[in-house]
Amino acid sequence: MTDHLLVASGLTAGYDNTEILHGLDLTIPPGKVTVIVGANACGKSTFLRTLSRLIAPSAGQVMLDGKSIHRTPSRELARTLGLLPQSPIAPEGITVADLVSRGRHPHQSLFSRWTRQDDEAVDSALTATKTIDLAERPIDELSGGQRQRVWIAMALAQQTDILLLDEPTTFLDINHQIEVLDLLTDLNGTRGTTVVMVLHDLNLAARYADHLVAIADGRVQISGTPEEVLTEATVRQVFGLDSRVISDPTSGRPIMLPIGRHRMIAIGGMGDASQKESA
Amino acid sequence: MTIPSSTIDGVIAHRRKSARRYRLVLAVLLTLVAAIFAVTLSVGQSITPPGDVLRVLVGEPVSGASFTVGQLRLPRAVLSILAGLCFGLGGVAFQVMLRNPLASPDIIGISSGAGAAAVFAIAVLSMNGPMVSVVAIVAGLGVALLVYGLSFRNGVAGTRLILVGIGVSAMLQSVIAYILQSAPDWNLQEAMRWLTGSVNGAQLGQALPLLLALLFFGGLLLVRGRDLETLRLGDDTAAALGTRVSQTRMLVIVAAVGLIASATAATGPIAFVAFLSGPIAGRIVRNDGSLLTPAALTGAVLVLLADYVGQHVLPGRYPVGVVTGALGAPYLIYLIVRINRIGGSL
Numbered sequence A: 001m002t003d004h005l006l007v008a009s010g011l012t013a014g015y016d017n018t019e020i021l022h023g024l025d026l027t028i029p030p031g032k033v034t035v036i037v038g039a040n041a042c043g044k045s046t047f048l049r050t051l052s053r054l055i056a057p058s059a060g061q062v063m064l065d066g067k068s069i070h071r072t073p074s075r076e077l078a079r080t081l082g083l084l085p086q087s088p089i090a091p092e093g094i095t096v097a098d099l100v101s102r103g104r105h106p107h108q109s110l111f112s113r114w115t116r117q118d119d120e121a122v123d124s125a126l127t128a129t130k131t132i133d134l135a136e137r138p139i140d141e142l143s144g145g146q147r148q149r150v151w152i153a154m155a156l157a158q159q160t161d162i163l164l165l166d167e168p169t170t171f172l173d174i175n176h177q178i179e180v181l182d183l184l185t186d187l188n189g190t191r192g193t194t195v196v197m198v199l200h201d202l203n204l205a206a207r208y209a210d211h212l213v214a215i216a217d218g219r220v221q222i223s224g225t226p227e228e229v230l231t232e233a234t235v236r237q238v239f240g241l242d243s244r245v246i247s248d249p250t251s252g253r254p255i256m257l258p259i260g261r262h263r264m265i266a267i268g269g270m271g272d273a274s275q276k277e278s279a
Numbered sequence B: 001m002t003i004p005s006s007t008i009d010g011v012i013a014h015r016r017k018s019a020r021r022y023r024l025v026l027a028v029l030l031t032l033v034a035a036i037f038a039v040t041l042s043v044g045q046s047i048t049p050p051g052d053v054l055r056v057l058v059g060e061p062v063s064g065a066s067f068t069v070g071q072l073r074l075p076r077a078v079l080s081i082l083a084g085l086c087f088g089l090g091g092v093a094f095q096v097m098l099r100n101p102l103a104s105p106d107i108i109g110i111s112s113g114a115g116a117a118a119v120f121a122i123a124v125l126s127m128n129g130p131m132v133s134v135v136a137i138v139a140g141l142g143v144a145l146l147v148y149g150l151s152f153r154n155g156v157a158g159t160r161l162i163l164v165g166i167g168v169s170a171m172l173q174s175v176i177a178y179i180l181q182s183a184p185d186w187n188l189q190e191a192m193r194w195l196t197g198s199v200n201g202a203q204l205g206q207a208l209p210l211l212l213a214l215l216f217f218g219g220l221l222l223v224r225g226r227d228l229e230t231l232r233l234g235d236d237t238a239a240a241l242g243t244r245v246s247q248t249r250m251l252v253i254v255a256a257v258g259l260i261a262s263a264t265a266a267t268g269p270i271a272f273v274a275f276l277s278g279p280i281a282g283r284i285v286r287n288d289g290s291l292l293t294p295a296a297l298t299g300a301v302l303v304l305l306a307d308y309v310g311q312h313v314l315p316g317r318y319p320v321g322v323v324t325g326a327l328g329a330p331y332l333i334y335l336i337v338r339i340n341r342i343g344g345s346l
């Protein structure tokens, strides 16, 4: 179980001359699954990059357990806080086992040898992600779903109490998306890992989040339980989209149904509603 | 395939197997370097028996062999090994850091920069010795920063860096040609050294500064080798794994430029050794371990072998850079063609 507290306050960051995050405040609840949603290019990846220190904020800060992450030695930080980026790069021809072993980097130092503990971490990461049978295969030969599980395995081998994932389900079939999300939920349930992920699909976000966060204009617009966040008003504010939100009969979580301009049935099911503008 | 009794045994077996393969690769490369070194010392225009070679090496006077082996072959072979190690190591460091075999210092202008500065220092400023290396290193760093600055946008280097580098390199090549042309007391051999690289007229005195540069800059690189390896997974992943990306990158640039420039100041920019060593080592090592040491050894093998071929195998005598140049050019063309199609990685 973890109770590491990750807090971003007044976070302002960006690239060269463009500021992307404008004073973002967010507290990540420990031991929970936090899902971040927001329109394309609103700064979700930039936020995760700033959390993992790839980008230095120009103002504000990120505190882990009350200590600025920019004052924590980077390996020490990487033993607590892991990140699976949106588009990680696999060296040509690398095998699954080798790639997953890279996750042990922050646990090793110049003179330390590979230990039993390292082997165990790699083994349990491969087992948890059901990639152990692929261990000897080059990663370029795998399907998209398998590959994504391998990347998650690498992040798991790092054995961090907090795990950030940038769109871990993009490009996956719906069944593989669910598989990945279930895997992360298991991880959260069994190890108490704090999971923070960016998801595109609002309904999956609401389905799997304990804590849902909507970002727009480089700030947190709203955060809270899925019921609090996924509302018709928020969808309009954050995505500029008119929608209906109903309750999922399976999970009781909110589901968003976009309205759009076409193929609507008028109330009572009459006529060609595609010609009417939604109110 | 045997079915492991539990999955962790499989994981351990996989790791051990790959560590074994890696050690084997290192052993084979070391043996190759030693073997070619031995052949270079004893077989040339004339054949010197191994016994005589050994006696020369321990400093005994041997009539006939002392000069050929001690004054001609030994300095040449030692310098070849050192330069090869420096080029191989410096080259692969850049290729790994920028995740692209074309991002080698001899393609992106760093070797030409160091070479141009060395020629300028020698021909125009009448400098010699270690000062030339210092000037070459400074110029190499200058070119690295220039190319980096011209091509870096938002932390992303890519094809742009390579194109800018190729342009800068071409410019600096013509600077070298210009200086050589306007320094009339230079002979063809000297000129060839600065244009393609050569170990003709090597002296043992050149070896010590190069050895020191190798120990210092090479040591720096090896110490940061693991961090450098993580950059192959992309900057985001490297940072997430606890690597300080920009700090590592700065350090790698300084160390690799130090290696390349020191070697260039001694032998000239031996064509394509920096460029070829990493990919060759990559083919052999696959993902069994760090590419740094294998690429350095591959560089030594390439320079030793190419110099031997240029001296004793081909009709006529060619400086080593002509031979490595002929080897590297087709690979360069292949890569450029391939990169247009799929984008490259090492």
Ligand SMILES: Nc1ncnc2c1ncn2[C@@H]1O[C@H](COP(=O)(O)OP(=O)(O)O)[C@@H](O)[C@H]1O
Binding pocket: A015, A020, A038, A039, A040, A041, A042, A043, A044, A045, A046, A047, B153, B154, B155, B156
């Ligand atoms: N490396 C970069 N350099 C410059 N601008 C970038 C870089 N990465 C992203 N951006 C810009 O920053 C903005 C936010 O990007 P990002 O954080 O990736 O958005 P999201 O992940 O929410 O889609 C975009 O406008 C994007 O073009």
Ligand SMILES: [Mg+2]
Binding pocket: A044, A045, A046, A086, A166
């Ligand atoms: Mg993104």
